[in-house]
Amino acid sequence: xxxxxxxxxxxxxxxxxxxxxxxxxxxxxxxxxxxxxxxxxxxxxxxxxxxxxxxxxxxxxxxxxxxxxxxxxxxxxxxxxxxxxxxxxxxxxxxxxxxxxxxxxxxxxxxxxxxxxxxxxxxxxxxxxxxxxxxxxxxxxxxxxxxxxxxxxxxxxxxxxxxxxxxxxxxxxxxxxxxxxxxxxxxxxxxxxxxxxxxxxxxxxxxxxxxxxxxxxxxxxxxxxxxxxxxxxxxxxxxxxxxxxxxxxxxxxxxxxxxxxxxxxxxxxxxxxxxxxxxxxxxxxxxxxxxxxxxxxxxxxxxxxxxxxxxxxxxxxxxxxxxxxxxxxxxxxxx
Amino acid sequence: xxxxxxxxxxxxxxxxxxxxxxxxxxxxxxxxxxxxxxxxxxxxxxxxxxxxxxxxxxxxxxxxxxxxxxxxxxxxxxxxxxxxxxxxxxxxxxxxxxxxxxxxxxxxxxxxxxxxxxxxxxxxxxxxxxxxxxxxxxxxxxxxxxxxxxxxxxxxxxxxxxxxxxxxxxxxxxxxxxxxxxxxxxxxxxxxxxxxxxxxxxxxxxxxxxxxxxxxxxxxxxxxxxxxxxxxxxxxxxxxxxxxxxxxxxxxxxxxxxxxxxxxxxxxxxxxxxxx
Amino acid sequence: xxxxxxxxxxxxxxxxxxxxxxxxxxxxxxxxxxxxxxxxxxxxxxxxxxxxxxxxxxxxxxxxxxxxxxxxxxxxxxxxxxxxxxxxxxxxxxxxxxxxxxxxxxxxxxxxxxxxxxxxxxxxxxxxxxxxxxxxxxxxxxxxxxxxxxxxxxxxxxxxxxxxxxxxxxxxxxxxxxxxxxxxxxxxxxxxxxxxxxxxxxxxxxxxxxxxxxxxxxxxxxxxxxxxxxxxxxxxxxxxxxxxxxxxxxxxxxxxxxxxxxxxxxxxxxxxxxxxxxxxxxxxxxxxxx
Numbered sequence: 001x002x003x004x005x006x007x008x009x010x011x012x013x014x015x016x017x018x019x020x021x022x023x024x025x026x027x028x029x030x031x032x033x034x035x036x037x038x039x040x041x042x043x044x045x046x047x048x049x050x051x052x053x054x055x056x057x058x059x060x061x062x063x064x065x066x067x068x069x070x071x072x073x074x075x076x077x078x079x080x081x082x083x084x085x086x087x088x089x090x091x092x093x094x095x096x097x098x099x100x101x102x103x104x105x106x107x108x109x110x111x112x113x114x115x116x117x118x119x120x121x122x123x124x125x126x127x128x129x130x131x132x133x134x135x136x137x138x139x140x141x142x143x144x145x146x147x148x149x150x151x152x153x154x155x156x157x158x159x160x161x162x163x164x165x166x167x168x169x170x171x172x173x174x175x176x177x178x179x180x181x182x183x184x185x186x187x188x189x190x191x192x193x194x195x196x197x198x199x200x201x202x203x204x205x206x207x208x209x210x211x212x213x214x215x216x217x218x219x220x221x222x223x224x225x226x227x228x229x230x231x232x233x234x235x236x237x238x239x240x241x242x243x244x245x246x247x248x249x250x251x252x253x254x255x256x257x258x259x260x261x262x263x264x265x266x267x268x269x270x271x272x273x274x275x276x277x278x279x280x281x282x283x284x285x286x287x288x289x290x291x292x293x294x295x296x297x298x299x300x301x302x303x304x305x306x307x308x309x310x311x312x313x314x315x316x317x318x319x320x321x322x323x324x325x326x327x328x329x330x331x332x333x334x335x
Numbered sequence: 336x337x338x339x340x341x342x343x344x345x346x347x348x349x350x351x352x353x354x355x356x357x358x359x360x361x362x363x364x365x366x367x368x369x370x371x372x373x374x375x376x377x378x379x380x381x382x383x384x385x386x387x388x389x390x391x392x393x394x395x396x397x398x399x400x401x402x403x404x405x406x407x408x409x410x411x412x413x414x415x416x417x418x419x420x421x422x423x424x425x426x427x428x429x430x431x432x433x434x435x436x437x438x439x440x441x442x443x444x445x446x447x448x449x450x451x452x453x454x455x456x457x458x459x460x461x462x463x464x465x466x467x468x469x470x471x472x473x474x475x476x477x478x479x480x481x482x483x484x485x486x487x488x489x490x491x492x493x494x495x496x497x498x499x500x501x502x503x504x505x506x507x508x509x510x511x512x513x514x515x516x517x518x519x520x521x522x523x524x525x526x527x528x529x530x531x532x533x534x535x536x537x538x539x540x541x542x543x544x545x546x547x548x549x550x551x552x553x554x555x556x557x558x559x560x561x562x563x564x565x566x567x568x569x570x571x572x573x574x575x576x577x578x579x580x581x582x583x584x585x586x587x588x589x590x591x592x593x594x595x596x597x598x599x600x601x602x603x604x605x606x607x608x609x610x611x
Numbered sequence: 612x613x614x615x616x617x618x619x620x621x622x623x624x625x626x627x628x629x630x631x632x633x634x635x636x637x638x639x640x641x642x643x644x645x646x647x648x649x650x651x652x653x654x655x656x657x658x659x660x661x662x663x664x665x666x667x668x669x670x671x672x673x674x675x676x677x678x679x680x681x682x683x684x685x686x687x688x689x690x691x692x693x694x695x696x697x698x699x700x701x702x703x704x705x706x707x708x709x710x711x712x713x714x715x716x717x718x719x720x721x722x723x724x725x726x727x728x729x730x731x732x733x734x735x736x737x738x739x740x741x742x743x744x745x746x747x748x749x750x751x752x753x754x755x756x757x758x759x760x761x762x763x764x765x766x767x768x769x770x771x772x773x774x775x776x777x778x779x780x781x782x783x784x785x786x787x788x789x790x791x792x793x794x795x796x797x798x799x800x801x802x803x804x805x806x807x808x809x810x811x812x813x814x815x816x817x818x819x820x821x822x823x824x825x826x827x828x829x830x831x832x833x834x835x836x837x838x839x840x841x842x843x844x845x846x847x848x849x850x851x852x853x854x855x856x857x858x859x860x861x862x863x864x865x866x867x868x869x870x871x872x873x874x875x876x877x878x879x880x881x882x883x884x885x886x887x888x889x890x891x892x893x894x895x896x897x898x899x900x901x
Contacts, residue, residue: 050507050511052507052510052511054615071510071616072507072510072511073510073511073512073513073514073515077511078511078512079507079508079511081504081507081508082504083502083504085502085504085505085507085508086505086508087505087508087509087522087523087526087527088527089526089527090526098509098512098514098522099511099512099513101522102512102513102514102515102518103513146508146512150512150513345707345708345709348704348707348708348709349709349710349711351704352704352705352707352709352712352715353711353715355701355704355719356714356715356716356718356719357718359718359719359721359722359775359778359779360718360719360721360722362722362730362733362734362737362738362775363721363722363725365733365737365745366733366737369737378743424627424628424631425628427624427625427627427628428624428625428627428628428629430624431620431621431622431624431625432621432625434617434621435617435618435620435621437618437621443625443629445892447628447629447632448892449888449892450632450635450636451832452832452835452884452885452887452888452891453636453640453881453884454835454836454856454857454877454880454881454884455836455838455857456836456838456856456857456860456861456876456877456880457639457640457643457877457878457880457881457884458639458640458642458643458877459860459861459864459865459873459877460642460643460646460864460870460873460874460877461638461639461640461642461643461646461874462639463864463865464642464870465639465642484631484632484635487628487631487632488632491628516617516620541723541724544726545724545725545726545727547726547727547728547838547839548836548838548839548857551728551838551839551842552861552865561726562726562727562728562839563728565726565728565729565732565843566728566732566839566842566843568732569732569842569843576736576737576743579732579733579736580733580737583729583732583733586726586728586729587724587725587726587729590724590726591721591724591725593724594720594721594723594724595717595720595721598716598717598720
């Protein structure tokens with residue numbers, strides 16, 4: 001079981017409010033990602049759930065029980081820290097076994113669980129090494145191993161991949177997703193990287209300045225962002241925002257167009273000059289200065305021989321335009 | 336400074352460094368040499384480094400005439416006792432300040448350090464009278480307490496800087512893993528803090544061993560450590576160079592050897608965590 | 612990590628240290644202040660009487676006080692100057708690669724482990740003695756009249772002895788700091804055309820500021836109360852030529868048995884130390900925060 005619900009939770013440090021009243025429901029077995037720019041309060045929120053910080057007001061329920069004042073260890077949650085927080089003076093085996101030792105589980109059973117976790121995580125050959133002798137990815141796995149053996153109600157991940165290099169990050173991302181599929185335990189995952197959020201989450205919680213901007217599945221957020229912030233944050237490259245006369249013509253204050261939805265056509269209504277062309281092979285990203293519209297990013301599939309200085313015409317997709325009012329709220333979802 | 340080095344430059348540096356190092360070390364080397372000479376050879380003019388008759392005579396003389404063993408033992412008890420006592424008080428305090436910092440923690444630390452700024456003479460008279468009235472003059476227990484108190488601020492400060500370097504996330508991980516305060520200290524904090532505690536311990540032993548204000552003021556004979564024992568050679572025995580050298584060598588040898596062996600830990604300890 | 616529970620535990624853990632240090636500061640100091648207003652001589656017990664500010668007046672008015680004050684400042688300043696400048700030079704030297712670095716470092720460190728009474732006696736007898744000291748032998752060898760250091764330049768001699776004890780400390784701290792200097796920064800400066808003087812002034816010195824602060828702070832604490840070196844070498848003399856404030860207070864209270872006067876002197880020493888401390892604390896407060 002791993003059902004967590006927050007009601008009217010707030011957190012203030014002195015005079016500074018980090019989390020204004022916030023409600024959130026996390027269902028059993030869900031993979032929930034908290035995403036937002038740095039300083040948005042996502043890590044604080046995770047630490048409140050973990051019990052590492054006291055909440056200022058409100059209530060946290062875990063599996064239907066009030067856990068508001070429970071000590072971290074009593075909440076049956078396991079956490080993987082950004083720095084991994086491995087105990088440097090203990091072997092991998094002892095690191096993984098530490099929570100079991102604290103729970104006074106018999107030695108034989110400890111050994112069995114550690115071996116088991118090590119097998120799942122490919123750490124069997126490293127059990128007697130110290131953390132200092134491991135690579136970044138292996139350390140990451142030890143930290144996860146330490147979390148797994150406790151069979152927690154939920155896993156909490158605090159930006160666990162941010163210290164890894166790009167290719168390892170992709171591998172670990174997949175491993176964590178596979179782990180979730182096999183364990184079917186609730187996972188709460190904090191990241192500032194929207195790609196991680198999109199690829200891993202069942203449910204994404206977009207946070208900004210302590211407020212929840214939107215909660216939904218990755219595709220919901222992609223197709224139906226509730227406001228400008230979510231629209232700009234989800235999707236890569238970022239959505240283009242057009243204001244002024246062009247937006248007014250579409251009956252909104254801001255018009256949003258995703259780069260991948262713009263088409264290069266011979267007779268499009270928007271004409272512009274290519275300022276920069278980034279050739280990735282699979283795609284080409286263009287920065288286009290469009291008269292009367294502004295700078296737009298365009299994603300073109302494959303290689304079409306477009307280059308700097310060339311004048312092209314673009315067609316905005318009639319069915320994939322996002323319209324926002326003066327307050328930044330979406331008007332009727334995607335038009 | 337630069338990576339490029341020419342053989343000529345290396346030679347100059349080598350000669351300069353060895354010369355200066357030797358000059359700085361020379362007084363210690365000299366008393367070691369003198370301590371093995373006879374009194375006559377020790378003051379022979381012109382000076383000779385090597386003599387005909389090397390002898391251990393002076394060492395035996397020092398022990399019989401001024402009971403070196405007793406003073407050595409006093410030094411051990413005073414420095415170890417005060418250090419252990421200070422650590423027992425300082426470890427919890429430094430732990431709390433490093434891991435549960437409050438608004439006033441910095442001020443508290445500064446205040447603690449400022450007690451060290453109070454010159455000993457400011458309290459010499461009352462301490463002397465208190466010791467006299469409680470019968471503590473020339474007693475080890477009284478001096479252990481005083482040495483503990485004078486070094487406590489430095490011990491706390493050093494431990495604080497060491498503890499500060501232990502990442503907070505590790506302690507949080509321990510808490511998430513179900514470790515209570517006791518297990519947290521026992522299994523996680525202590526093993527990680529051992530290097531820091533060790534160098535604090537070493538430095539404090541050295542400071543206590545060489546402390547030469549209160550040990551001189553508050554002891555005369557029975558509780559007198561080696562600082563006082565040497566001071567008694569001030570005159571007229573000071574003119575017996577071989578004996579004075581033997582006594583000096585015996586007074587500094589234990590701490591010199593300890594210091595050399597623990598050089599690495601000491602360097603960090605000496606910098607009080609302020610320099611990395 | 613800061614939950615209410617851990618805060619309470621933290622307070623409990625700090626309190627023994629705070630209470631002990633508070634008592635240590637307040638009880639003897641309170642007694643000193645009280646004594647400093649009494650006419651109180653150990654040779655005449657039971658004759659204590661209220662003296663008002665007389666003790667302070669007599670302590671400050673004696674000519675020995677002014678010279679003790681000047682000697683104290685000269686001693687602290689002189690030793691700091693020698694050890695900081697010497698320490699920087701030595702650290703720069705030892706930072707270069709050369710054969711036997713380990714051995715040289717062990718030799719340079721050694722004086723720090725020598726107790727003050729030993730170093731004072733060794734310097735006094737084996738080096739500065741006008742008949743049998745090494746300096747006298749050297750003087751004779753080159754045909755110069757031996758110089759009686761402790762009679763004719765007592766304070767300078769004591770500064771030399773104390774500086775010898777503290778030079779290793781300064782060197783070691785500065786060397787450690789020097790080794791943490793970013794090599795790429797130095798190389799960048801070299802590429803930018805900075806010669807070694809420029810690199811020293813604009814990169815090395817600023818990098819060392821923090822550790823110089825530490826050296827000055829720690830040494831000042833100890834140097835303000837230099838005592839043993841004076842006791843075994845000159846006994847403060849000749850006259851009061853090498854008497855510093857701690858020694859003057861000691862002489863007044865335990866040699867002349869004048870508790871009142873000694874206490875007044877002690878309080879003056881505390882006030883002086885606090886003035887110095889005020890500036891030091893502001894200095895490290897600024898340098899250690901960052």
